[in-house]
Amino acid sequence: MPQHSFHVEVFLCMDFSNIKISCSDLPSLMSNGKENKPLEEKDRAKLDKIKNKMLNGLSLTKTDLKEYPKLIKREEAESEPFLISKSNENTLRIIYSREKYKKYPQSSSKDYSLQVVNGTMSEKASLELSREVLGKKIKVSKGLISNDHLKGIIDCYTGRTVYKANHIYEIKTAANYETFLNIANSDKEKSDYYWQVMGYLSITGAKKGTIIHSCVSYHPNIITQEINRYLAKIKGLNVPSEIVNKSISKIRNNMTFDDIPKSERIAEFTVERNEDEIELIRKKVLSFRIWLDDFQKKCLKMNK
Numbered sequence: 001m002p003q004h005s006f007h008v009e010v011f012l013c014m015d016f017s018n019i020k021i022s023c024s025d026l027p028s029l030m031s032n033g034k035e036n037k038p039l040e041e042k043d044r045a046k047l048d049k050i051k052n053k054m055l056n057g058l059s060l061t062k063t064d065l066k067e068y069p070k071l072i073k074r075e076e077a078e079s080e081p082f083l084i085s086k087s088n089e090n091t092l093r094i095i096y097s098r099e100k101y102k103k104y105p106q107s108s109s110k111d112y113s114l115q116v117v118n119g120t121m122s123e124k125a126s127l128e129l130s131r132e133v134l135g136k137k138i139k140v141s142k143g144l145i146s147n148d149h150l151k152g153i154i155d156c157y158t159g160r161t162v163y164k165a166n167h168i169y170e171i172k173t174a175a176n177y178e179t180f181l182n183i184a185n186s187d188k189e190k191s192d193y194y195w196q197v198m199g200y201l202s203i204t205g206a207k208k209g210t211i212i213h214s215c216v217s218y219h220p221n222i223i224t225q226e227i228n229r230y231l232a233k234i235k236g237l238n239v240p241s242e243i244v245n246k247s248i249s250k251i252r253n254n255m256t257f258d259d260i261p262k263s264e265r266i267a268e269f270t271v272e273r274n275e276d277e278i279e280l281i282r283k284k285v286l287s288f289r290i291w292l293d294d295f296q297k298k299c300l301k302m303n304k
Contacts, residue, residue, distance in 0.1 A: 016292040023152035023199030126214040180215040184267035197271040215265040218255040
């Protein structure tokens with residue numbers, strides 16, 4: 001008798017009721033997104049003006065008719081702090097894929113860029129620069145830490161143990177000095193890390209958390225790779241040796257920063273522990289769990 005093989009589809013159902021959200025996802029998850037962004041003073045004045053027109057039976061302009069639905073939705077969002085925005089949903093879908101099937105968004109241009117690779121290879125140099133300039137005995141943290149609703153991997157801390165830390169530190173390596181200067185003077189950059197640090201404070205119990213931005217020279221292997229890449233591009237073009245040497249010197253100069261004073265290659269941003277914000281994170285994680293569970297149900301029914 002002929003042998004028949006049957007493929008049996010097994011639907012993996014994951015329990016999202018206790019999932020722990022990564023602190024690195026909090027910056028995007030705790031933001032409201034453009035469609036749910038709280039009303040600013042000028043927006044509120046605009047909405048009040050439209051409402052007054054409607055109240056007094058006055059005609060609305062085309063601009064009024066276009067703006068009113070957006071403004072009223074943002075006003076409603078203010079009274080619904082746990083409303084999940086479209087940008088939240090995008091992040092939650094990534095979390096769903098990552099937590100359930102260990103699948104990550106792939107971007108060769110981003111994941112394997114020189115800046116990302118150097119950030120990993122220069123961690124030790126950034127740590128040593130931070131210790132030297134700040135004069136603090138920072139301990140390196142090892143492994144994943146978590147509580148009942150969050151998880152994460154912090155870089156360093158001060159205190160007896162990571163769970164009894166009094167101060168936690170997250171060290172970031174800038175791509176170059178220009179980028180470092182932009183980061184050090186950017187309010188947006190500071191706010192982007194606020195919720196990530198608050199998450200770490202929630203887990204560790206620390207009173208303060210600091211993001212340390214550093215600018216350290218690229219690893220010698222990466223510099224050599226860049227020089228070889230340049231030489232490969234000009235191979236066979238008979239470029240004069242003086243131009244080649246000048247270009248190689250330029251590459252080395254733009255990837256090394258030891259000529260800049262160490263104190264000008266470190267910038268700090270500190271977050272104070274806030275119990276109200278930590279409680280808000282905890283409550284929002286509950287709403288994220290509900291969304292993930294509902295999303296899983298939709299996925300399981302996609303082809304039924």
